Structure formats: C-alpha cells, structure tokens
Amino acid sequence: MEEILEQYQTVALNDVQIWFNAGKTTDFPADGGGCVKYKGKQIAVINFERRNEWYACQNVCPHKMEMVLSRGMIGSSEDTPKIACPLHKNNFSLVDGTNLNGNDYKIATYPVKIVEGEVLIGFVD
Numbered sequence: 301m302e303e304i305l306e307q308y309q310t311v312a313l314n315d316v317q318i319w320f321n322a323g324k325t326t327d328f329p330a331d332g333g334g335c336v337k338y339k340g341k342q343i344a345v346i347n348f349e350r351r352n353e354w355y356a357c358q359n360v361c362p363h364k365m366e367m368v369l370s371r372g373m374i375g376s377s378e379d380t381p382k383i384a385c386p387l388h389k390n391n392f393s394l395v396d397g398t399n400l401n402g403n404d405y406k407i408a409t410y411p412v413k414i415v416e417g418e419v420l421i422g423f424v425d
C-alpha cells in the first residue's frame with residue numbers, strides 16, 4: 301500500500317514543469333469534483349465554486365487506500381478549504397493536504413490554473 305502513496309507528492313507552484321490539461325471547467329460539477337488520470341495517477345479535481353477556487357489532490361484516501369476523494373464533501377474549516385472523505389470522513393486541507401482531524405494521514409496537492417476555460421494541473425514530471 302505504501303507504493304500507492306509514494307507516487308503522490310505535493311507539487312509547489314514554483315516547481316511545476318508540466319501543466320496537464322485536465323479538461324474544460326464545464327466538465328467539473330460546481331462545488332464538486334471529478335477524477336482525471338495523469339501517468340497512472342488518479343487526481344481529484346475540485347471546482348470549489350462557492351469560493352471561486354479550484355484545487356487538485358490525490359484521489360486515493362490514505363486511510364484505506366480507496367479512490368474516493370473526488371466524491372468527497374467540500375467545505376471550509378475556519379478559512380481553510382477542505383475535503384472530507386466520503387467513507388470515514390477524514391478531513392484534509394485542500395491547500396496543503398494536512399489532515400484536519402489531527403491524525404497522520406495527509407494527501408498530496410497540486411497547483412491548478414484556469415486558462416481560457418481549460419483546467420490545468422501542475423506536475424513535476
């Protein structure tokens with residue numbers, strides 16, 4: 301199971317080498333998510349319309365290794381945008397992937413930018 305998680309590493313905006321086109325903004329439901337594949341990785345893309353923000357993170361929940369985060373519930377914890385796993389409700393920051401329930405599980409996050417209606421996700425390779 302560790303190998304699954306090892307392929308997901310947070311990418312900082314300054315480190316982006318490749319902007320992957322994940323689809324059109326209209327492909328992703330408002331205040332919801334969708335899942336895209338990039339080189340064997342499943343990436344959850346979050347259209348957080350209430351905040352007018354977009355996020356991307358690994359789709360696999362590190363708790364039970366289920367590919368479910370794109371179907372999670374989005375919300376805010378104080379001012380931090382977050383996603384709750386639909387299975388056991390672990391909450392993760394969409395900004396830096398930290399677990400907001402105070403346990404060790406965390407997730408990788410990726411930069412997102414919108415260019416002419418296309419959703420671009422930043423990767424290192």
Ligand code: FES
Binds near residue numbers: 365386390
């Ligand atoms: S599988 Fe996500 S919280 Fe358990």
